[in-house]
Amino acid sequence: MDFHRLLADRTERMEASAIREILKVASQPEVVSLAGGLPAAESFPLDLLPGLLDAVVRKYGAASLQYDASEGFMPLREALLPHLAARGVTTTVDQVLITSGSQGALDGIGKTFLSPGDIVAVEAPTYLGALQAFTPYQPRYAQVEADDDGLVPASLDAVLSAGGVKLIYAVPTFQNPTGRTLSIERRHRVAEILRRHDALLVEDDPYSDLRYVGERVPPIHSLAPDHVIYLTTLSKTFSPGLRLGVCVASPEAFRWLVIARQGVDLHTGTLGQALASEYLAGGYLDERLPGIVEFYRPRREAMLTTLERTMPEGVRWTQPEGGMFIWVTGPAGLDADRLYEATLARGVAFVPGRHFYADAPPHDGGGLPADATSTFRMNFTAAEPAVIERAVEVIAEAMHEALRAQASS
Ligand SMILES: Cc1ncc(COP(=O)(O)O)c(C=O)c1O
Known part of the structure; x- marks a missing residue:
């Protein structure tokens, strides 16, 4: 055929x-x-797995194998709040969406926001998986210059001033592929630019827990929460195979993202989410x-x-x-x-x-x-x-x- x-x-x-x-x-x-x-x-944490599984079966029984809410398994969403707060992301449980990896969130964002021809502003270079998630929705890309301190705010400002940008995608901390981190000064400037242009940034943050030297820097979400959809993942600190992404979005964006993912996978696997909730709530991640x-x-x-x-x-x-x-x-x-x-x-x-x-x-x-x-x-x-x-x-x-x-x- x-x-x-x-x-x-x-x-x-x-x-x-x-x-x-x-x-x-x-x-x-x-x-x-x-x-x-x-x-x-x-x-x-293979050694912890039998204990986590045992706790899940005892606490949640058949619910751990049942269909669940598209927003995510509630005990995991709750267990994530202190984890996010410790990283500078202050939010409420109704703004925390569990996705099938942060890759699932990127697809949901593309589906929710991008029409053919819309412009997505990305760092040069950027995370290839984000391009793969967005490209089927047929956007055009505008490149934002980056140097050793991360994306260059003046370049972002210029790209936004040129008009037509639907969303900005960036990995401000230990970027994939460069490892660069956006400096604090620049984070403040980016927040100011987002507010001035009334623009939306997708802040993808899978790596900030893996810091070997230096001090933690605040996520841009903490500086302009209304203008940022914040993504993180349990792939780097628990298990990539369980496909557990976390998306923090303002109520309106959240509503559309939930609807968008219902037609894709209904929800992320319940058992994996339950295991993660035990891992987090039990203090094992810390x-x-x-x-x-x-x-x-x-x-x-x-x-x-x-x-x-x-x-x-x-x-x-x-x-x-x-x-x-x-x-x-x-x-x-x-x-x-x-x-x-x-x-x-x-x-x-x-x-x-x-x-x-x-x-x-x-x-x-x-x-x-x-x-x-x-x-x-x-x-x-x-x-x-x-x-x-x-x-x-x-x-x-x-x-x-x-x-x-x-x-x-
Ligand atoms: C910047 C970035 N975003 C997202 C992902 C995808 O992570 P996940 O396993 O949560 O889908 C990766 C994985 O390498 C990544 O480097």
């Missing part, structure tokens, strides 16, 4: 991304992968978190010190205070795609950076920045420190070779 003629207009826009191919290759056992973004299996942070800390250090020791002159990289990723920018002319091929041949994978840029035409504040093709993302949470060191050494060797070849041609 010719399925192609049956596809909806939006389906063709969902093209299998090149990055999925990269992740497939990178997952082969002979490849050391710095490409993915998986939490380490050691961070999962108890476990320092151990998870300590587990990842040497991995980040291994990557940073090996970069320092091995990288050729002219190469720059971010110094993330948390999260899972480091972003490398090569000297002008370095081709990250060719570098990827060269290091893959030696058994090491990363993700070339150009995949993380929205496809925005230059007149919409887009087009690839000049240095985008020399960038790449490396994950430091999934491999042991010694493996990370060796992998970065391999990348550095390939880079030295590429730059020597460039110089002599």
Whole structure:
């Protein structure tokens, strides 16, 4: 059968991304992968699971296997309130929506707010999964410039002043893919810009619990709650497989987001939500978190010190205070795609950076920045420190070779 003629207009826009191919290759056992973004299996509370399950069965019985409210399992929504408040997100239970991962929230937001042709403002570069969630709703993208302190407020202001922006999507803390964090000063400026333009920001915050150095910064939600839909997830600190995302939205947005997700999956799995509510309410997340942070800390250090020791002159990289990723920018002319091929041949994978840029035409504040093709993302949470060191050494060797070849041609 010719399925192609049956596809909806939006389906063709969902093209299998090149990055999925990269992740497939990178997952082969002979490849050391710095490409993915998986939490380490050691961070999962497997030892607690029988006890959590037992408590769930005793407390909730058959309700833990039953259909439940689209808004989410009430004990989990309640258990999240102090957790959110400790992170600077003050809210009430009727504004907390549980989604199927934060990815589910991103899809619901696209469905609720985006008509074909609407503009979504995103950081350059941005989280690819958000682009994949929004693109089927056929928006256009406008790119907001970013530097080491995160998105540049003047650039956001200019993009909003140009008009037509339906929503802004940003990962202000330990961004995926760069690891950058928006400074406090800039958070205040962004809040002021949101209020002035009466604009809506989707603040995606999966990583702020994974802080290795420095002080916690307030979420933008705390500075302009009426203008922010705040997303976080239990994927990085409990289990990604249970698909538990958290969305905090003002009452009106909340109402539409609930309606939007009813037609998709009715609700997030009840048993997983019940387990999470026991994990949170029992204080286990707070108890476990320092151990998870300590587990990842040497991995980040291994990557940073090996970069320092091995990288050729002219190469720059971010110094993330948390999260899972480091972003490398090569000297002008370095081709990250060719570098990827060269290091893959030696058994090491990363993700070339150009995949993380929205496809925005230059007149919409887009087009690839000049240095985008020399960038790449490396994950430091999934491999042991010694493996990370060796992998970065391999990348550095390939880079030295590429730059020597460039110089002599
Ligand atoms: C910035 C960002 N947002 C959302 C997600 C998706 O997380 P979840 O597992 O909650 O769907 C990720 C996962 O890597 C991410 O990096």
